[in-house]
Amino acid sequence: MKNIKKKRYGQMLISGLILFIGILSQSCDDNPDKYVITDGIPEVYYIRVPNPESADSLLVAAYMNNTIALIGENLTSIKEMWFNDKKAILNSSFITYNTLLVNVPNEIPSVVTNKIYMITKDNDTITYDFSVLVPAPIVSSISCEYAHDGNIATLYGDYFIDDPNVPLTISMPGNIPVTEITSIEKTKIVFKIPNDSQKGYINVKSIYGTGRSKFQFRDDRGIILDWDTKDASGGWRAGKIGNSNPEGISGNYVYFSGALKGDLSTWDEDNFSFNLWGIANGRPEGDLFDIPVDQAQLKFEVNVTQPWSACALQMIFTPWATSNTNSYIADEKTPRGLWRPWESSGSYQTDGWITVSFPLKDFKYDHTGKALQVAGTGNYGGLTFFVYHGGIAGTDCTPYICIDNIRVVPIE
The missing domain is CATH 2.60.40.10 (Immunoglobulins)
Known part of the structure; x- marks a missing residue:
């Protein structure tokens, strides 16, 4: 009896498989729009x-x-x-x-x-x-938004077309023409900042139209810290201030220097941090900016004069009332932005001052790089910078990192 049952079961299983394969084959063939290259002409x-x-x-x-x-x-x-x-x-x-x-x-x-x-x-x-x-030029960024008159700067973007019959031109704010262009490529232009350049938008004109920059040159909107008129006093660490060696890009700047271990073990707030606490610094109650977080970006100028190859620059916003504590730095729940510019090449150093930007929607990590949620409105009344950890090991180094003109501006 058991053998008969096994035989019948086996026959039923084989029949079922044949039926399934038949249905599958039919469903695969039942696709009149399946691509097959055809003869003739389109x-x-x-x-x-x-x-x-x-x-x-x-x-x-x-x-x-x-x-x-x-x-x-x-x-x-x-x-x-x-x-x-x-x-x-x-x-x-x-x-x-x-x-x-x-x-x-x-x-x-x-x-x-x-x-x-x-x-x-x-x-x-x-x-x-x-x-x-072909689109008009797209002017996305400039090497340094605070470049001085006479400095060499680079515009980055796309569709920078220099037609021999209609040469490409650059106009600085106030319709001041750029008279010295060193080189033009499709995605970048190297040029000399003309005298009397002003604050505002840069226009690039090609045979295909005129493109306005997605940034303002010498942008002074949304300044949070410039160490000339706005500093981080009132915090446990206001930061070390310099204005020479290297020369500042616009007056005073904060700098971080010292020894960093590549194994993520360094915690040196005295040499690598500042704390801007809104309530302790006398800032108005509330957030430091009124732009929606998903439409805002943090920008600043930076000059790294000695190689940097370990730890992340942790950019941590905190509520206005936060003060007299550093527990938020490694509490595993306060989101922040992490900048490790050395990660891809192993070491990072700049050739003078440059501008960097970070969308606030990317401020969503803890101190080790673990993903968190972006903080909501009401959590942006203070700001701490600290070169620490970051979750990725590097190599021992003694960097010298200068920062100025920290600001929050709209993403354009």
């Missing part, structure tokens, strides 16, 4: 934006790196696509018989024909009239 009816809600928005041109949708027939016959002389990347997951989604190449064409070239399976070439638009 026909493009029109091009539109991919969003179905804007399907009536037809396109005759698109900016570089934008996604477009080709609508037509036999689009599965396309094996290559070129915009002018730049090849696009095709993904078969986004190609059906009637629809093809593709990103316009993010390279400026060398030869402009204002056409799309579609290469078929049989190496036939089909053209379609379509223009690639």
